[in-house]
Amino acid sequence: MTKSIFKCIECSKYTLNTEKCPSCGGQVVSPRPAKFSIEKEEKYSSYRRQLLKNNLKTS
Ligand SMILES: [Zn+2]
Known part of the structure; x- marks a missing residue:
């Protein structure tokens, strides 16, 4: 049994x-997955920023 x-x-x-x-x-969140998803989101948003930059460069 896991608490x-x-x-x-x-x-x-x-x-x-x-x-x-x-x-x-x-709202309550499970601390570990929450931290993980925040890291994931940060990665994702920096990736999006990169994409945006590239789009601006090429257009
Ligand atoms: Zn509270």
Whole structure:
């Protein structure tokens, strides 16, 4: 049995509630995958910026 802990994105409190933060009702995320997806998004946005630059160069 694995217990997963979640973190509120509003107040940054940790909770075992999988749906929402018990103290502020904010959205909770699983800390590890959240960090991973942020890194992924950053990569993606820098990639998009690169594409945009290339498009500007060629047109
Ligand atoms: Zn909260």
